[in-house]
Amino acid sequence: MSEPLVVLKDVNKHFGDLHVLKDINVTVERGEVVILIGPSGSGKSTLCRTINRLETFESGSITIDGKELPEEGKELAALRSDVGMVFQSFNLFAHKTILENVTLGPMKVRGIKKAEAEKRAMELLERVGIAHQAHKYPAQLSGGQQQRVAIARSLAMDPKVMLFDEPTSALDPEMITEVLDVMVQLAKSGMTMIVVTHEMGFARKAADRVVFLSDGEVHEQATPEEFFTHPKSDRAKDFLGKILTH
Amino acid sequence: MGDFFSNYDILGAFWVTVQLSVLSAIGALVIGTVVAVLRISPVGVLRLIGSLYVNLIRNTPLTLLMVSSILGLTFILGLQISEQNTRNAYWWAVIMLSVYHAAFVCEAIRSGVNTIPAGQAEAARSIGLTFGQSMREVLLPQAFRGAIAPLGSTLIALIKNTTVAAVILGTAEAAGLLAQITENEGASLPLFFVFALGFVVLTLPIGIGITNLSRRLAVKR
Numbered sequence: 149m150s151e152p153l154v155v156l157k158d159v160n161k162h163f164g165d166l167h168v169l170k171d172i173n174v175t176v177e178r179g180e181v182v183i184l185i186g187p188s189g190s191g192k193s194t195l196c197r198t199i200n201r202l203e204t205f206e207s208g209s210i211t212i213d214g215k216e217l218p219e220e221g222k223e224l225a226a227l228r229s230d231v232g233m234v235f236q237s238f239n240l241f242a243h244k245t246i247l248e249n250v251t252l253g254p255m256k257v258r259g260i261k262k263a264e265a266e267k268r269a270m271e272l273l274e275r276v277g278i279a280h281q282a283h284k285y286p287a288q289l290s291g292g293q294q295q296r297v298a299i300a301r302s303l304a305m306d307p308k309v310m311l312f313d314e315p316t317s318a319l320d321p322e323m324i325t326e327v328l329d330v331m332v333q334l335a336k337s338g339m340t341m342i343v344v345t346h347e348m349g350f351a352r353k354a355a356d357r358v359v360f361l362s363d364g365e366v367h368e369q370a371t372p373e374e375f376f377t378h379p380k381s382d383r384a385k386d387f388l389g390k391i392l393t394h
Numbered sequence: 395m396g397d398f399f400s401n402y403d404i405l406g407a408f409w410v411t412v413q414l415s416v417l418s419a420i421g422a423l424v425i426g427t428v429v430a431v432l433r434i435s436p437v438g439v440l441r442l443i444g445s446l447y448v449n450l451i452r453n454t455p456l457t458l459l460m461v462s463s464i465l466g467l468t469f470i471l472g473l474q475i476s477e478q479n480t481r482n483a484y485w486w487a488v489i490m491l492s493v494y495h496a497a498f499v500c501e502a503i504r505s506g507v508n509t510i511p512a513g514q515a516e517a518a519r520s521i522g523l524t525f526g527q528s529m530r531e532v533l534l535p536q537a538f539r540g541a542i543a544p545l546g547s548t549l550i551a552l553i554k555n556t557t558v559a560a561v562i563l564g565t566a567e568a569a570g571l572l573a574q575i576t577e578n579e580g581a582s583l584p585l586f587f588v589f590a591l592g593f594v595v596l597t598l599p600i601g602i603g604i605t606n607l608s609r610r611l612a613v614k615r
């Protein structure tokens with residue numbers, strides 16, 4: 149049996165006095181799609197960001213494909229390139245065209261030739277439905293389109309795992325579906341994904357497991373069906389009660 | 395009036411002003427960019443060096459820097475750039491103008507960096523770019539575009555500050571020559587006007603160009 153792709157062991161993190169992550173133990177298998185869910189301020193974003201070390205942590209360990217995250221420098225950069233990240237606010241490079249956004253990483257980090265990088269970028273943009281806008285700038289696209297480009301930009305690095313931090317919560321309702329469709333497709337293609345989202349439709353359709361986080365602790369892990377219909381912990385019941393009535 | 399132009403090389407002096415401006419602007423841009431990168435680097439010591447540079451240089455009068463180059467560095471320490479005294483002074487003027495205005499260029503670029511949302515650097519890091527690569531590819535290009543207006547003001551200040559070089563250059567550049575003519579021929583309002591106009595001719599188009607450029611190159615978010 150091959151080892152899990154992402155392993156978090158006893159991870160602890162503080163922001164000053166605030167203990168944001170408490171003894172987090174989570175493993176993610178290859179090809180698995182895991183949803184991180186929990187109340188605001190429970191540490192979902194922080195957990196996501198520690199996995200590619202946009203945030204540091206004090207104790208415990210995080211390994212990706214058997215390799216522990218390096219502290220800083222070139223090795224860390226190399227490891228990060230294997231971990232895709234999609235942000236709530238898209239964060240496309242504002243001064244570069246859509247095509248340049250997607251080719252930058254492959255060319256600079258992987259050393260791929262321009263022509264080849266562009267060919268692959270166009271395939272990915274085709275896949276997310278933005279190929280015809282390749283020469284526009286990010287500000288000329290709608291939020292949903294920008295987010296799909298951001299997904300293509302991550303995919304261009306051929307990541308082993310992709311992290312999504314509330315990828316649809318900055319979007320107008322009519323654009324949410326177009327982004328979720330791309331993500332469902334991605335999940336079906338076998339990508340390993342860790343997704344912070346409150347979109348239960350997506351969770352039910354694409355996720356293998358839900359990890360419920362509250363106050364920096366993992367309170368429950370279950371299949372989406374089980375979690376949404378029979379939550380075990382009181383905190384999860386309370387939380388689901390709140391989001392379901394809204 | 396015509397006498398002044400035939401007896402003195404007024405255009406030649408302004409030509410030196412232009413040379414000083416162009417060379418020092420390039421120098422200031424290069425040094426200023428390096429210092430700006432130091433000031434935003436993740437390494438504490440480098441940030442400290444950057445901020446020491448800016449605070450030390452920015453708060454020293456330019457005249458003092460000019461004079462100390464010749465008096466201190468050449469006469470006392472024997473640091474001579476050229477055997478020939480006027481060339482030596484010329485290059486010291488370029489260096490001191492560069493070093494001085496680099497502090498302002500650095501601050502202009504830093505203000506440009508502050509216009510960039512934090513997500514840009516995070517996205518750059520998350521696709522695996524190193525610090526240097528994120529600087530070159532993502533942060534500096536956006537910072538320069540956001541800093542065109544303050545960089546333009548710095549350039550205009552630099553052009554006018556070339557006059558300070560007169561303290562070591564003598565009559566070679568415009569302000570020095572003006573002082574010389576005034577001393578020889580007596581003060582003349584039209585003459586002052588001609589020299590003032592000379593500087594306006596140099597700086598006004600830059601001001602207009604900068605305004606256009608900053609509008610055209612602004613990063614749309």
Ligand SMILES: Nc1ncnc2c1ncn2[C@@H]1O[C@H](COP(=O)(O)OP(=O)(O)OP(=O)(O)O)[C@@H](O)[C@H]1O
Binds near residue numbers: 166186187188190191
């Ligand atoms: N850079 C920071 N400095 C200090 N405190 C922070 C920082 N980032 C987050 N926090 C705090 O850490 C806690 C967890 O934040 P985090 O953003 O991970 O929560 P979250 O679960 O993603 O919440 P949300 O659903 O609102 O996005 C919060 O109390 C937050 O205020």
Ligand SMILES: [Mg+2]
Binds near residue numbers: 192193
């Ligand atoms: Mg969050």
